[in-house]
Amino acid sequence: MNCIIIDDEATARTIITQLCTQIPNITLKEEFSNAIEAIKYLNQNDIDLIFLDILMPDFTGFDFIQTLKNPPKIILTTSDSKFAIEAFEYNCIIDYLVKPITLPRLEKAVQKVTAITASSKETSVKETQDVKSDNHLYINIDRRLIKIDIPSIYLVEAKGDYIQLKTETKNYTVHSTLKKIEEKLPDDLFLKIHRSYVINIKKIVDIEDNSVLIKKDVIPVSRSNRPELMKRLNLL
């Protein structure tokens, strides 16, 4: 489990760092004395757990949580038990440790995180399987959920914070990522051929050098994805 510490107090960071070395499934990646620096780091790195102080100058731990779109699991660390009620308002907060922190108490908190993470992974896998077997996908367009027949999708293109979904009948622009939609699409039908494109391999018209013609779109195939594409084709 990759984790970071956010605490403006060096003493607290030193203690948590030492305790983390004694917990086997914890890898401490970084520590920050302010939340702003941590936000920049989280935009570029995948972190499973944050040890977060609440009272910090300028930007509190709660302010910090509110800036995160998909917060990782959080263990609050504070010198005060008075914030416990507020902590319950955030689903990402798994435990609440009052300083000075001891090893048994930290171990217990990490065990909670491990158990909750395992449980949510099981749920997520089941949901994905259900969606994949259903052959339909719902996308959110202007607060309407539109049902899309998955086999009708022939191309998905990443466009910044959005993806464009091209189907037999219509194209849709959705606020999502290529990674998220890939998880929803059946692996036997769809393949990522480039960092910006996922295609329906049944809809390929032809392949030439490092590009694929799919409907009327010519899509580049990256060198690293080409072997997998060739493997999936019914070659003579």
Add this chain to the structure above:
Amino acid sequence: METPNLNYVNQLAGGDTTFKNKLIEVIKTEFPLEKAQYLESFKAKNHKLSAENVHKLKHKISILGLEKSYKIAEIFEDNLKEGSTRDYEKFDTILETITRYLKTL
């Protein structure tokens, strides 16, 4: 007045002298800065900021095993939040006790 001790630090270090010395050094560096920040805020009659400074100092007080002093600090922090400086003498005594103790380490 209770006496500061290193029970928590020793328990945390579990015989790791390098870590123990490192932690003591961090405390010895950080405590005077936090104390100075508190004294400055208090002198400026910025009670909200003083309360935040006391909050931060509470961790050092608890690390050094000063349980009764921790409770005094909690009350003083609440007083400051309400705009009162009641118990500041008691809190000053705690800070001075810690200052003297850290010099012996």
